[in-house]
Amino acid sequence: MPVLFVQEPAAPVSVAYELLASAPPQLFADLVHLAAVSCSATQALVTLAGPGGPVLKAQRGLAAGDLATIYEYCEAVMRAETVVVGNGEQLGPGQPHFFIGVALLGPDDEPLGTLCVFSPTRRPAPDDAQCEALACLARRVADYLAQALKG
Helix, strand or coil: CCCCCCCCCCCCCCHHHHHHHCCCHHHHHHHHHHHHHHCCCCEEEEEEEECCEEEEEEEECCCHHHHHHHHHHHHHHHHHCEEEECCCCCCCCCCCCEEEEEEEECCCCCEEEEEEEEECCCCCCCCHHHHHHHHHHHHHHHHHHHHHHHC
């Protein structure tokens, strides 16, 4: 059964979240592309933490039907900051073979979104260097926010 995200009344959002939400779309497209390439993954996405659940900002290689399952993983990333799941074997019916996600953090370490890569087909999970590349990209988002908040 698909997971449904019910739109809740809007909670106050931080200035950092508003800046990130209004960032140029190319920023998100570039993050998704770089994440997928650096981790040799066929699928990647960036979500922001919306008041009713994850809000998709950019994606690569996903069908609309894949999103509900992936959003569950994204919510776990928001709580843990980094999640690595799987070793190349399918995680379950309709599940990816691996999933790696890092939280996009604001200046006060407030989780604002996620950057995630995953694979629907059997392949080796990314290694430590590839996971660190994903974390570096997430830190670039934090740098973008810090600069935007100064200006």
